[in-house]
Amino acid sequence: MSGISTTKPFGSDPISPLTDEIKAQLSALEAMSDEEVDRRASEDPDALPTDEAFWATAEIVRPKIPVSIRLDPDVLSYFKAAGPGYQSRINAVLAHYVQAKLRETSAS
Secondary structure: OOOOOOOOOOOOOOOOOHHHHHHHHHHHHHHHHOOOOOHHHHHHHOOOOOHHHHHHHHOOOOOOOOOOOOOOOHHHHHHHOOOOOOOHHHHHHHHHHHHHHHHHHHHO
């Protein structure tokens, strides 16, 4: 490995400058009362409710980083044989391995 990272951190893409239309919309939003924002959100058919029940089951989703790895054919076949989601299963196995090694390290 060269030690040079070719990946960009999450959220590092350049942000386009705000258009006058977007600036006007943001100004209008800032001028609204909390009650008006809540009313408009409740009338929006695409807005999901975010009450206590919603947050009780919400999960934090961390972005995944695409990588290319070389696997033995039998290992890949094993994971693919279980159907769609084989990459997630490989990730889960690796995550469990990392956690076990971290526990091993902290115990010593």
